[in-house]
Amino acid sequence: MLIKRKIKYGMVGGGPGAFIGAVHRMAARLDGLAELVAGAFSSSPERSKQMGEELLLDPSRVYGSYEEMVEKESKLPEGERIDFVSIVTPNHMHFPIAKAFIEAGFNVVCDKPMTNTVEEAEELCRLVKKHGVVFALTHNYTGYPMVKQARALVRKGVLGEIRKIVVEYPQGWLATLLESTGMKQAVWRTDPSKAGVSSCIGDIGSHAENLARYITGLEMEEICADLTTFVPGRKLEDDGNILVHYKGGARGILYASQVSVGEENNLRIRVYGTEASLEWHQENPNYLQVRYNDKPEQVYKRGNGYLEPEARAFVRIPPGHPEAFIEAFANIYRSAIRTIAARLAGEKPTEIDLDFPTVQDGAIGVYFIHKAVESGKKRCWVNVEYTPPC
Template sequence: MTLDRKLKYGMVGGGPGAFIGEVHRMAAALDGRIELVAGAFSSSAEKSKQKGRELNLDPSRIYDSYEEMVEKESQLPEGERIDFVSIVTPNFLHHPVAKTFIEAGFHVVCDKPMTKTVEEAEELCRLVDEHDTVFALTHNYTGYPMVKEARQLVKDGKLGEIRKIVVEYPQGWLAQPVDNKQANWRTDPKKAGVSSAVGDIGSHAENLVEYITGLQIESLIADINTFVEGRELEDDANVLVHYKGGARGILYCSQVSVGEENSLRIRAYGTDAAIEWKQEDPNYLHLLHPGGPEETYKRGNEYLSDVARHNTRIPPGHPEGFIEAFANIYLNFANTLEARLSGEEPGEFDLDFPTVQDGARGVDFIHKVIESGKKGEWVDVDYTPPA
């Protein structure tokens, strides 16, 4: 890349007490290629200024609202203004913020789920195409090196024809009534949308299956439950899935599985072999053979695929985890954006991050699960987002 400066970005959301905003800031900073220079960190102007001061930003670039941020940043010369925005707000703001910045000519990194409705997601797809926007969605689990190795094993045919998928994401943090900022917006339909558990963590499980296997859902039937009294959205979901091509799957996500933390786990069974990966033990990928010994692939080794090594930072035996996986999304996004700004073509692996179309498929999946759960019947999920 020939860009002779760091990429500059601004953040919307991620104010005092916000968990995911801090994760994004650490991930974006990890490789020294991206610089935070501006932000509208809260719907409260006072809290936005407080966070900006904590981050030692120029006071003139700490904004009271994202609308002010777009207006003022657009007036700055290219190279000084932000190159992209990172959106780390509750779900209901993803669409209006992304739309505003795209239409003003800025590139976007957005947290998931991308929008509250399929219609909003499709509008973002059209806007990204119209404005030639580089848009990354932070399904961060796709950033783990061993997830990329799993994907490559599937591409290389090591599993044969995939027959069965089992993916689960249990948590226990909402097993009892919880009154704090993180819990309150995730269980509020005005801010979270139609779903809590499926939108928050089930969408990660669905995306991980598609990323690793390439399989897309044809139809599903869901059993959704709200165990905690007074909660408006579901806190548990169990889904049977039919994939295009004939594979069958089970997807389970729960926020009331007591004792679980972030136990995302995927197993894919083919005609020749199977793979297993666990997010809480992310540096190991297991390849299972019929009638033969199990193989364990370890992160950081030379025998891994080029794409796994491309997304690895440190030697074998030193664990890489959650922040690094998030950082891989930002790094690949940054490489692609730098190439765009320099008039070059990005590398093959640089384009390896979730896109606006992945976001639209995720939003459609969330709505189809909730629809099926309410109807108690199979629903078709033959969805293609706008190009």
């Protein structure tokens, strides 16, 4: 990196028992570029203190609220205070926390979806520009090397003109009313006051939308969504099937489900062009299939020298040694951290370092979620053309 120290970060959320907070911490420290020095890990000051003790943090840097954290970290000198904050709370808290830290001049890494409303998302876009901070959104599936290889092949024209995109994200963990047992992850994801207007599309359909857009570069023009709540007593949808018309004429199918019994985390995408097609599976992420009508199928494997530079840049170990979820998550963090370091050094980040989802990607995702819910309620096609504030 361009500065001679580790980047310091703090975390809001991710307290005792939280799944995603631990994932973020593993990802942030994987490359040795950043160190966790502060946090407000829970809305409960006692639980925040407990988490700080478990992480062996200085007690003076473990806070009872994010407001206290913003106030006290802002008073510390540069090099001692945090360089960025990682926000890993339930959805409804993303906006006020991000807003507070951005307005105080801190860089932000935030879990998705970015906010619960389009208005909040657009305000964050404007605040990021006003305060000149780095904002990274952890759509972590774009961090996989073979996803980056897929995008490179599309950009090179290997597939020809894109005609069809099929992206699906089935899970089965909410096939019963799990939230009624008090299971924390199920409770907030199905609660409109915390998750927002959507559960299934907001939680995992947004990943599918982002993955398709990242690989193909295509923007949605209109969608027709069929959203269903299968489990009696559930307040938000748990299954979604969406037809997509893309700008330029391509067609798509986006399917997301939390009630597909037997499925674990089976995100996959198929992209069909006039010359070739490709397929990638998140549960088998080190391989990318490319198929033709007139020659044998090609299988690209992670870590090999024949991959495109933008894919090779995000590989850590030689071929045959699997890399997966944590490494892909860490690639988002590495790019964001290197960009922050370049900014601190007064240098321009490289194109590779800037390869992470931005605040504008977050706004597009939030807009998609709301339009999918609108289409599902109206049972008709709705226009989804959208340009977020820059």
